[in-house]
Amino acid sequence: MKHIDSAPSTPGKFKEKSPYNRLRIHSSLAKLTFWSFIFLGLIFVFFFRSPSSSSPVISDLSRRSLRTSSYGGPNFEKRVRASSKIRSSNGISVLVTGAAGFVGTHVSAALKRRGDGVLGLDNFNDYYDPTLKRARQALLERTGVYIVEGDINDIALLKKLFEIVPFTHVMHLAAQAGVRYAMENPSSYVHSNIAGLVSLLEVCKSANPQPSIVWASSSSVYGLNTKVPFSERDRTDNPASLYAATKKAGEEIAHTYNHIYGLSLTGLRFFTVYGPWGRPDMAYFFFSRDILKGKSIPIFEAANHGTVARDFTYIDDIVKGCLGALDTAEKSTGSGGKKKGPAQLRVYNLGNTSPVPVSDLVSILERLLKVKAKRMVMKLPRNGDVQFTHANISLAQRELGYKPTTDLQTGLKKFVRWYLSYYGNGKKSSQ
Numbered sequence: 001m002k003h004i005d006s007a008p009s010t011p012g013k014f015k016e017k018s019p020y021n022r023l024r025i026h027s028s029l030a031k032l033t034f035w036s037f038i039f040l041g042l043i044f045v046f047f048f049r050s051p052s053s054s055s056p057v058i059s060d061l062s063r064r065s066l067r068t069s070s071y072g073g074p075n076f077e078k079r080v081r082a083s084s085k086i087r088s089s090n091g092i093s094v095l096v097t098g099a100a101g102f103v104g105t106h107v108s109a110a111l112k113r114r115g116d117g118v119l120g121l122d123n124f125n126d127y128y129d130p131t132l133k134r135a136r137q138a139l140l141e142r143t144g145v146y147i148v149e150g151d152i153n154d155i156a157l158l159k160k161l162f163e164i165v166p167f168t169h170v171m172h173l174a175a176q177a178g179v180r181y182a183m184e185n186p187s188s189y190v191h192s193n194i195a196g197l198v199s200l201l202e203v204c205k206s207a208n209p210q211p212s213i214v215w216a217s218s219s220s221v222y223g224l225n226t227k228v229p230f231s232e233r234d235r236t237d238n239p240a241s242l243y244a245a246t247k248k249a250g251e252e253i254a255h256t257y258n259h260i261y262g263l264s265l266t267g268l269r270f271f272t273v274y275g276p277w278g279r280p281d282m283a284y285f286f287f288s289r290d291i292l293k294g295k296s297i298p299i300f301e302a303a304n305h306g307t308v309a310r311d312f313t314y315i316d317d318i319v320k321g322c323l324g325a326l327d328t329a330e331k332s333t334g335s336g337g338k339k340k341g342p343a344q345l346r347v348y349n350l351g352n353t354s355p356v357p358v359s360d361l362v363s364i365l366e367r368l369l370k371v372k373a374k375r376m377v378m379k380l381p382r383n384g385d386v387q388f389t390h391a392n393i394s395l396a397q398r399e400l401g402y403k404p405t406t407d408l409q410t411g412l413k414k415f416v417r418w419y420l421s422y423y424g425n426g427k428k429s430s431q
């Protein structure tokens with residue numbers, strides 16, 4: 001206080017010691033106390049209440065995880081039941097997690113078309129433009145698929161859904177995707193791909209009857225392997241990204257729940273899936289956007305000008321693989337959290353078996369968009385990308401009847417047609 005009392009309020013003005021001055025000092029003190037309270041209050045609000053003020057990881061995670069809608073009530077249950085109603089004689093009832101996602105939307109629509117009961121679940125996080133997810137939701141709504149807005153970590157919600165509908169199958173596609181983003185927001189991968197998977201499996205193992213589960217693993221589990229094509233028998237203990245590591249962990253977690261609880265589990269290793277309604281964070285998508293905008297696009301190459309290539313797989317082929325996996329999934333054997341006998345545990349590659357260099361992908365896009373790309377060739381960054389992927393699909397062919405039929409040229413043509421109709425000729429932006 002002494003320090004404050006003797007300090008001039010304005011340099012050079014603190015000279016007289018009159019009662020008026022003391023009054024002024026007191027009123028200044030009162031003002032100071034008042035403003036200090038306001039200031040401290042603002043600090044409190046800023047640091048402890050605002051979601052965007054904490055560390056980026058935490059705020060990002062809270063944005064992702066806490067967005068669970070209120071649910072319950074007769075109207076909610078009615079919608080859930082109506083969406084899950086089986087309309088064909090040998091149909092199944094499927095809970096599709098990540099239903100507003102790229103693969104989730106296509107799989108949900110395909111299941112609904114053939115008369116299966118389908119209920120979607122999605123947390124509509126903002127990893128990429130949520131407007132696109134809402135547009136997919138609207139598309140699904142028109143086909144009779146209801147998407148519950150909630151997170152796979154919300155065990156109470158999952159239990160509630162299983163109470164309303166005894167799902168025969170779960171198509172688990174909710175995940176934190178993207179290889180490179182794992183360096184920016186590692187905890188979102190742990191949250192969705194590990195904690196979220198465990199929450200889901202916990203609820204499935206206790207459900208009565210237990211559903212059969214088909215879920216999305218990834219070609220990235222092959223990591224730094226150099227033997228091609230990648231076969232399911234190859235080792236998968238060289239992940240190059242945290243994303244890959246969480247998908248690999250998912251495969252091990254699946255093993256555990258199959259072993260202990262008798263859950264029927266099928267993991268699908270998707271190879272760079274592309275197509276209409278795709279993900280804006282993927283290269284083919286943002287390359288198209290940036291080519292149209294006249295922006296330069298970074299094309300990665302490996303050491304010594306080595307080609308970087310992907311076994312790009314068209315969405316309709318992937319959907320057939322997903323349906324094949326659901327249709328061949330055996331029943332889980334446990335009930336009420338107890339195993340009664342051995343259950344099915346499977347892993348399949350769903351790829352296209354013909355890797356294409358990224359530079360060829362760009363050439364195809366240039367032709368389809370009728371715009372020359374501004375290519376910026378750069379060294380493959382050390383951020384989780386691998387140099388190439390190439391699937392051996394003979395196992396999926398044999399056991400799921402999986403047979404991809406779309407080459408990259410044909411698939412991209414369909415993507416570009418959709419892109420232009422959805423966003424317009426580069427005038428509207430995809431992000």
Ligand SMILES: O=C(O)[C@H]1O[C@H](OP(=O)(O)OP(=O)(O)OC[C@H]2O[C@@H](n3ccc(=O)[nH]c3=O)[C@H](O)[C@@H]2O)[C@H](O)[C@@H](O)[C@@H]1O
Binds near residue numbers: 299358385
């Ligand atoms: O196969 C998979 O499992 C994975 O496929 C994709 O991952 P990725 O193959 O890396 O797909 P993109 O991000 O679209 O990249 C495609 C190719 O373009 C290259 N690329 C990417 C970005 C860029 O700026 N420049 C560039 O040349 C990448 O190195 C890669 O070879 C998905 O993003 C993952 O979620 C998925 O699990």
